[in-house]
Amino acid sequence: MKILLIDDNDSITEMLSKYLRIKGHECIVSNDGRNGLTLIEQEKFHAVLLDLAMPDFTGIEVIEHLHKSGKMKNNKIILFTASSITDEQIQDLIKKGAHSCIKKPVRLEVLLKSIGA
Amino acid sequence: MLTVGFVILTSTEKARIKKINTKLIIIVSMLPIISFGTVGITSYYEITGFNEDQKWTQHTHQVIEQSDAIEKSMLNIETGSRGYVITGNPALLEPFNSGISQVKSQIDSIRTLTADNPIEQSNIEKLTTAIEEKIKISSNMVNLTEIGDVASAVKDINSLKGKRTMDEIRQDINNIKNEENNLLIKRADLTQSAAQNTVYVIILGSLIAIAITGITTFTTYRKIQQNNKFERDNIKLHLETEKxxxxxxxxxxxxxxxSHELKTPLVVIGGYAEMLREEGVIGNLNKEQRDAVDTINSQVTKLERLISDVLDAQKMDLKRMKYNKKQFEVDKFMDEQIHIHSKIMDDKKTHFNNSTSEKIRLVSDPDRLSQVFANLIKNAVDFVPVNDGSIEINAQNKNGQVIFYVKDNGSGIPKEKQEDLFKKFYQIDSSLKRSHGGTGLGLVICKGIVEALGGKIWIESEVGKGTTIWFSIPANGISQAESDEHT
Incomplete structure (x- = not known):
């Protein structure tokens, strides 16, 4: 499976990408939202793990852009957050086409299950 | 929790207080006006009464004057008739005749003046009889003289009949005058006492009015001062609340x-620990290494729970906890609780069962209720004896409430410590802290959730016999307070 990781925290992307690769998946990492959005628009991924709280360009903005351009349907975007984002906000993002939401911290096996890998 | 110990008034409440104050001031201000009005009216009536008295005094004087005039007329009749008898001079008949003609109208006049006084009327009746008698005697003397029988006329005079009648007339006139004088004295007394009363009313009324005005001014001043203070306090409170x-x-x-900063490293630590623990992911571990990684994993879980407890308590304080109410089947929900917590029970070899025996539907937030069960079950597990522990969960429908409980056969909680259980950071025994861990926030969170869902939470416990934590949730999802609000 081809999985895109969008998170500004290097330690997290490093650990997760390592794990996913060990598990036999192709893993592409983006450390900021804007770059991540470009990648989503250019390539096709089986799943996108999107951090919501990022500096400059947040995961929420990524969803807003994709929602506006009508490209949400083509992607399985899983929200990945540690911030105290409200349930309403999450529901709103899911309405806009996000697949599901995983709250940090999370067990790796749960993560794999959510991605469907 | 943000608790402001004062009440900040809304503009409506302020307006209401102002309205009451204004009303009060208007009512109290009316009192001096009423008082002065009473003084004015009383004085008016007293003065009117005084005028009336004056009129009556004048009337009395008229009666007395008329009495004097009658007496004078009678004297004229007496002296005129006698003079004519003695001198034979017809010129002396003039006062006699004028006396007769005047006295009749004078009697009519005095009779009219005293028409309202029966005593005077009877006096006048007597007087009239005497006057008629006197006129008859005098006329007879004059007639005798005119026909030349002076001797008979003189004899009449000497008989003193005329003098007696005249004395009677004087007496009658005196009676009339005395009666009038008596009336005069009575009226003067009445006038005087009325005047006295008027003075009292004026003095008293003025004093009351002045006193009320003084009190009103003082209270109004105080009220204004209080209002100003109130206003200042309110502004201060408002600023403090904003702060x-x-x-x-x-x-x-x-x-x-x-939370974000703590969770991120936990994700990384937990992730690597999990990778290490999983056979073949990044190599294989020997037994000791596996135990070490297991400890890391369990500590990571504990830390995660602490962080989420602190955050939940914080959310509850700020009333930011969100609740999603929906209908669900309680009996199935209870079975799920057994499933969720079965691993932790197995680890401690605790007997764990769900004794719910009825089908119950409930409108509430199952996720939050699950959180309550997680906290209560975790606490129970901490306190039951290893290998011999027993935890029972139950739900029942009772009077529109779903009553839940989590019962354990743990060490129990002394009565005096039960109340404090729901206080923040409270732990039964600080010595237990190390073995049981936890933030002391679990029950606080349970209480916050249960109360936010419209229910109540309480405890039954006895040292050595175990603990039961009960909580109730309104079956229709609406608490009594909420339904009161809607009606």
Whole structure:
């Protein structure tokens, strides 16, 4: 499976990408939202793990852009957050086409299950 | 929790207080006006009465004058008739005749004047008889003289009949005058006492009015001062509340930041520990290494729970906890609880069962209720004896409430410590802290959730016999307080 990781925290992307690769998946990492959005628009991924709280360009903005351009349907975007984002906000993002939401911290096996890998 | 110990008045409440104050001031201000009005009216009536008295005094004087005039007329008749008899001079008949003609109208006049006084009327009746008698005697003397029988006329005079009648007339006139004088004295007394009363009313009324005006002025001044103070306090409170709100906002932002910063390294630590533990992912571990990684994993779980407890307590303080109510089947929900917590029970070899025996539907937030069960079950597990522990969960429908409980056969909690259980950071025994862990926030969170869902939570416990934590949730999802609000 081809999985895109969008998170500004290097330690997290490093650990997760390592794990996913060990598990036999192709893993592409983006450390900021804007770059991540470009990648989503250019390539096709089986799943996108999107951090919501990022500096400059947040995961929420990524969803807003994709929602506006009508490209949400083509992607399985899983929200990945540690911030105290409200349930309403999450529901709103899911309405806009996000697949599901995983709250940090999370067990790796749960993560794999959510991605469907 | 943000608690402001004062009441900040809304503009409506302020307007209401102002309205009451204004009303009160108007009512109290009316009192001096009423008092002065009473004085004025009383004085008016007293003065009117005084005028009336004056009129009556004048009337009395008229009666007395008329009595004197009658007496004078009678004297004229007496002296005229006698003079004519003695001298034979017809010129002396003039006062006699004028006396007769005047006295009749004078009697009519005095009779009219005293028409309202029966005593005077009877006096006048007597007087009239005497006057008629006297006129008859005098006329007879004059007639005798005119026909030349002077001797008979003189004899009449000498008989003193005329003198007696004249004395009678004087006596009658005196009676009339005395009666009038008596009336005069009575009226003067009445006038005097009325005048006295008027003075009293004026003095008393004025004093009352002055006193009320003084009191009103003073209270109004005090009220205005109080209002000003109130206004100042209100502004101060408003500023303080704003400050507290600002602090709360900062607290909220701080905890969100802290939570994010704490969780991120936990994800990494937990992730690597999991990778290490999983056979073949990044190599294989020997038994000791596996135990070490297991400890890391369990500590990571504990730390995660602590962070989420602190955040939940914080959310509850700031009333930011969100609830999603929906209908669900309680009996199935209870079975799920057994499933969720079965691993932790197996680890401690605790007997864990769900004794719910009825089908119950409930409108509430199952996720939050699950959180309550997680906290209560975790506490129970901490306190039951290893290998011999027993935990029972139950739900029953009772009077529109779904009553849940979590019962354990743990060490129990002394009565005096039960109340404090629901207080923040409270642990039954600080010595237990190390073995049981936890933030002391679990029950606080349970209480917050249960109460937010419209229910109540309480405890039954006895040392050595175990503990039961009960909580109730309104079956229709609406608490009594909420339904009261809607009606």
């Amino acid at each position: 507290l709100k600002e602090i709360d906002k900062i607290k909220g932002e701080l905890s969100a930041m802290v």
